Amino acid sequence: MGQLAPLADVLRRAAAELAASGARTATSGAAEASDTAVRIARVARNALRPQGSCWRAGSRVQLPLRPRLGSDDAARAGEAAKKVAAALLDHPDVLLAHWDGGLSRLVVRAPEEALLDAVRRRAEELAARHGLEPADEGGAVCPPHPGDAGDVRAAATALACDAAGAVAALTGRAMRWPRSPRLVTAAAALLREDPRVRGALRRRFGGAGADLALAAVNAAAHGLGQSPTALMLDGILRAGQLAEALARAVAFDAAHDKVCVPDRASLSGAGLSRPPLRPPPGAQYADAAVTGSLVGAAATLVFTRDPAGAAEAVLAGSPKAARYGPAAFTAAVGTALAQGEVLIRSVERLRRLELVDTVVLHPGALRGRRRTVLDVFPVTSAWDHDRLWHAAAAALRRADDAAELASWPVAGRTSSSDGVDRPAVSLRSPSGGVAGTGRLIASAGGRDIGAVLVTWELDPLAEAVLDAARRAGLHVVTVADPSLGDFAALADTVVAPERPLAEVVRELQEDGRMVATVTRIGPEDTGDREVLAGLLAGDLAVSVTDGRSAVAWGADVLALNGLEGVWRLLAAAPAARAVGRRATVLAQSGAALSGLLVVTGGSPARRAFLSPGIRLGPVNAAAAAALCSGWRAAYGALGRRPPPARDRACRGTP
Template sequence: MIRGLLTRPTTAAADLVLAGPRLLARGTPAAIGAAAGAVAGTARAGVRTADFAARTARVARAALPGAPQGWRAGPRVHVPLRAEGTDGPGEVRGFAEDKDGRGRTEGAEGRTEHRARHLAAALAEHPDIALAYWDRGLGRLVVTAVEGVATERVEERVATLAERHGLVADGQDVEELTHPGDPGSVRTAALALGADAVGVAAAVTGSALRLPASPRPLTAAVMLLRENPRFRGWLRGRLGDARTDVALAVVNAAVHGAGQSPTSLLLDGTLRACQLAEAIVRTATFEAVHDDLCVPDRDGVPVDPALRPPPLPSPAQEYASHASAGSLAGAVAALLVKHDVTEAAEAVLAGSPKAARYGPAAYHAVLSAALSRSGVLVRDPDRLRLLETVGTVLLHPSALRTPGAGADPWAEPVLDAARRAGLRVVVVDDPALADFTGLADQVVSAERPLREVVDQLRDESKDGSEGGSEDGSEGAGGVLTVARPQDPDVVAGLLRGDIAVSLTDGGCAVAWGADLLAPHGLPDVWRLLTAVPAARGVGRRSQTLARSGAALSGLLVAVGESGRGGRRTALPGLRHAPVDAAAAAALFTGARAALRVATTGLPHPRPRVAWHALDPDDVRDRLERDAPPEPTLVEQTSARVRTAADTVVRLPVLAPARSVRAARPGRARGAGRIPLSSRRSAVGSAASAILGSAPSRCSW
C-alpha cells in the first residue's frame, strides 16, 4: 500500500511531463492563430475605444453653453421643423397606415411632413448635400453633407429653403421625450455635480476658517422636502424634470455647504458622477446606431405620450414616504423630551432614507451605461428604473420569431430568463411558437387587440400588488412589453407597457416612443431580464441599510454625544455617520450588482431541430457543422493539470486534510449569505456599544 502511495504521484507527474511535447506539437498552429486573433482583437478594441472617445467628446461639446441647437455629428445634421401657423411640438401626432402599409401622420404634423418632403427633395439636388429626407418618427429633417463641406454651410442652406417652403425652426419642448441625441440630460447632470462640488468646497472652507454653521433645522427641512416623493412630484409638475433636479441639487448643496457637512455632498456627488457618465454614454450611443436607425427607407413611429401609462411608484419612494413620517415622529419625541429644536432637527436627519434611494439609483445608472455601451438605445432612463417593480412580461410573436422565418433561437433562453426572474410570462398565440407555449404562464389569443391585453395585465398586476406578493414577483407589479413594431395595434400595445422594449433588428419600423430600442434583438432582452432579480436585490439591501443606519443614528441622537455615566461615545460629533455609511454601502453594492449583470456571459442557444424528420446525411452534416471547436493549447494544458491535481488530492494519505476542508465553516450551501439573525446581531452589537451596555444584555 505504501508503495502505491509513493508511485501514484510519480505516475501522474510523468503523464503530465510526457504529454507536454505532444500538446506542444499539436497546439503550436492553434497557439499562433490564437495570438494573431488576440492582436487583431486588440486592434479592433482600440479602434472602438477611439471612436467611443470621439463620440463622447462631441456630446460634451454639444452640452456646453452656447453650443448650436439641433443634433450634429460629423457630416450629419438633424433639423427640427414645423409648418408655419401650427402650435409646435405640443400638438398630438396621429398615426395611420397608407395603402402600402407604411405609416403616415395626420393633422398639423401631416402638413409639416408634406412640406418637409418637398424640402428634402429640393435639398437632394444641391451638390453639397449627399442625403436629405424627412424622418417622421423623430420629426426631423435628416441631412448628410458631402465630405469636406462644413455643416454650418448646410444649415444655412436648409434655413433658406425651409422659409421658401413655409417651414420654420421648431423649438424642443423640454417636457416631451427629447431627441435621442439631445445633450440636455448631460447638462442637467453636470450642473448638479458642479453644485455638489461647490458645496463641498464651501463646507471645507467654512470649517477650516471656523465660520459659524447654518442652523440644523434648515438642513433638516431641506432634507425632508428633497426626499419626500410627493413634494418632488409636485415640483416636477411645475418646473419640469430637468429644472427640478437642478433646483433641488443647488438648494441641497447650498444648505449642506453652509452647514459644513461635506460628507453628504461627497456621497451625492458620487451618485451624480455616475449619472453624468451614464448620460454621456447614453447620448453618444445614438451616433453609433444612427446609420442603422435613420435611413430613408425605414419607417419611424412618432412619440405619442398619450399611449404611455403613468409610472408606478418605486419601493424606494414608498420607503421614503414612510421614513419621512417616522422622522417627523422622532423629531416630535425629541422635542418633547429634550426641549431643543436643534435636537429635533438631528432626529429628522437621523431618519434620512437616502441609502434606499442611492442604491437603486447607482444600479440603474451603471446598468443604463452598460446597456448603452453595448448598443442599446435607452430612450427613457426613468422608465428603466422601474425594473424593480416588473412582475409580468408580455412577449409578442414578432419578437420571438426571426423576421421572415420561424422561431428565433433566442426564444427559449429569453423565456427561461423570464421564468428565472420570477416573472409571469404571457405570450400571444402563434402556430410557429407552439413548441414554446409550455414555457409561458398564459397564452392569449392573437385576435384580441394587444392594447386591450396589456391594459388587462396591468390591472391584474395592480390587483396582485395590492393583495399580496412582497417581492413584486409572479405577476404583481408592472408589465414589461417586448415586440417588433409591425402595425398600429402592435405599437399601441407595446407602448402601453410600464417598460416598453422595441426590437429594431431586421429592418422593422422604429418606435421612438419605446423606452429601450434593442438593435441586437432578443439577446438585449435576455440581458434586461437578468437585470430584474438583481434590481430587486439591490432595492431590498438598500432599504435594509437605510433602516440600520437610521436605527443607529437615532440611538446616537437619543443619547446625545455622551453615553451613560458621562462617557464619551466612540464618534463624538458624528451622530449621522451610520446614515452616511449606509448610503456609501448602498452606492457600492448597487454599482457592483449592475457590473455583474453587464459582465455576465451570453448563452449560446441553438435552434430546435426535428432530427427525426432529417435524412442521415443531413444529420451528419449538421453535427459536423455544429461540432464544438477544438480545444486550444491552453485549454488542453489546463485540463491535464486539473486531472493530475485531482489525482494527487484524492490520495488516501491526504484524507485527513480533505476532512478538515470539508468541515471548515462556510463550505455548506448558501454559506456566502449572511443570515438575517447575524445582521440583526451586528446592528444590536453596534447599538450596545452606543448605549454603553454589554452585548449579551441587548436583545433584538
C-alpha cells in the same frame, strides 16, 4: 533532424498567424477606442455648447420642424418636410437628406463638419418656403431627442454643485469658520428626500430643472453646514449618473447611421397613451420616513426646546439610502446596456424594472430571420410528401439567403437538360401576392402541385429569453402564433391573436400587474398601429430593433442587438428587486441607529463625546453601503454572457 524541419515550419507559420491575429485585434481595439473617444468629445461639446433643439455630431445634423403657428396638420407637415429634404439634396454641400417621421426631424449629412452651418441655414430657408419652422425640444411636435446632451449637462452641473459644496465644507472646517444652523441642513435634506416635494418640483420645473434646483440647495446647505460626507456620497452617485447619460448619448451617435437612414420605417407613438409611472417601494418608504422624522422632530422640539436636536432628528431619519441603492443600480444598468447596443429612451421607466412582474412577449419579437416548412399537402402523384417538403424547403432557403422579399416567389433551382437554370418549385400566396408565411401554393412547370404551410423559425435566443423571464419570477404572456409551436406551452398564458395587444396589456394592469412588453415591429406592421399601441401600453416598453424592424422611438428601450438586449434586461430584474429591498433595509437600519445615538446623546456631556458626525454617521454609512450594493448587483447581473444561441424551429418531420 529532417523529420523535425516540417514541424518547425508548422510552428513558425502558427506563430506568425497568431502574431498577425493579435496585431489585427490590437488595431481593431485601438480603432474602436479612438471612435469612442471622438463620440465622447462630440457629446461633451454639445453639452458645453447647446444647439437648442438641433442635434449635430460630426458632419451630421438633425433639425426638428413643425408647421407654422396656426397649422396643426401633422400629415401635411410631414409631406412638406419630405419636399424640403428633396429640395435640400440639390445643394452641392449635402450628401444625404431625408425626413425621419418618428423623430420629427430632418436628417442631413454634409461632406464635412465645417459646412453644417451653411447647410442648416439653407434647410431653414427651404422649410420656411414650405410653411415649416424649427420646433422647440420637448414639445408634443418635437419629443426629446435620443442623442440630446441635456441629461449630460444636468448631471455634470449637479456634480459640480456637490464638488463646490464639499470644497466649501472642508475649507470651512479647516479655517474654523462658523457653520450654518443645523436647521438649514435639515430643511434641505427634507426637501431633497420627500417624494411629494420632488414630485411637485418636477411638475413645475421638469425633471432636469427640479433635480438641479434640489442639487444646488442641498450643496449650499451642506457646504455652509460643513457636512462634506453627505456631499461626497452624493457626488459619487452623480458621477455614475453622468457616466450613464454620457453612455446613452454616445450609443445613439454610434447607432445613428443604422437607425436614422432613408426608407427605414420610423414610428413616434404620438397620440398613443402611456400608463402612469408607479412609485417604487423605496419612494413609499421615503414618504413614511419623512413623515416620521417630522413627527420626531416636533416631539423633540416640544420636550427639549432645542432646535438643533429637532434638526438632528430630521437628519437621523433621512431615507436617502433607499434612494441611493436603486439609483446607483439604474445608472450602472443603463451604462452597461448602452455599451451593449441598447438605446435607453426613458431612465424613469427603466427605474421601475424592480416592479415588473409580468412580461408580454409578442411573437414578432421571437421570430428568427428564416422561414421554415411546417407541413405540405401534395395534390399530384408525381410529388409525394417528402419530395415536396424538400423542394419547398430549398425554395425558402434560397429566398431567405437572397434576402429579396420583394422578388418572391423565388425558387430552388436545378439545371434542365437544355442547360438553362430553371426553377424546380415556386411558392406564392393564394391571392397571388408576395409569398410570406401561412398557407402558400407550390407550383412547378407552370402547374400547381400542392400547398405548403410556412412559418417563421424562432430566434436562436428565444428560449434563453423565456428562461430569463422564468428565473426572474415573471408571469409570461404570449400571443398564439404558428411560429411558436411547442414554445407556446412554456408560457403561463397564451392569448388569441384576434385580441388587440393593448387590450391584453391593460387587462393585466387592471389586475394590479406591472407589465413589460417586448415586440418587434416589422415593415408589415407599420401601417397598422395595433402592435405599436400594444407595445406602448406596457409600463416598460422594449422594442427589438434589429435590421429587419421599424424603429419605434416611443419605446423606453430599443434593443439594437436583438433578443440579446432583452435577455440582459430580464436577467437584471431579480437583481433590481433585491437592490430595492436591500436599500430599504439599510435605510431603516441607518435611521434606527442614528435615531438611537441622537436620543442617547441629548446631554451636554454626551454631545461633546458624540459629535454630530458620529451621531449621523450610520445614515451616511447606510447610503454608502446602498451605493456599493447597487453597483455590485448591476454589474453582477449584466456581466454574464447570454447562453449559447440554439436554433429552435417549429417544424414537423418530412
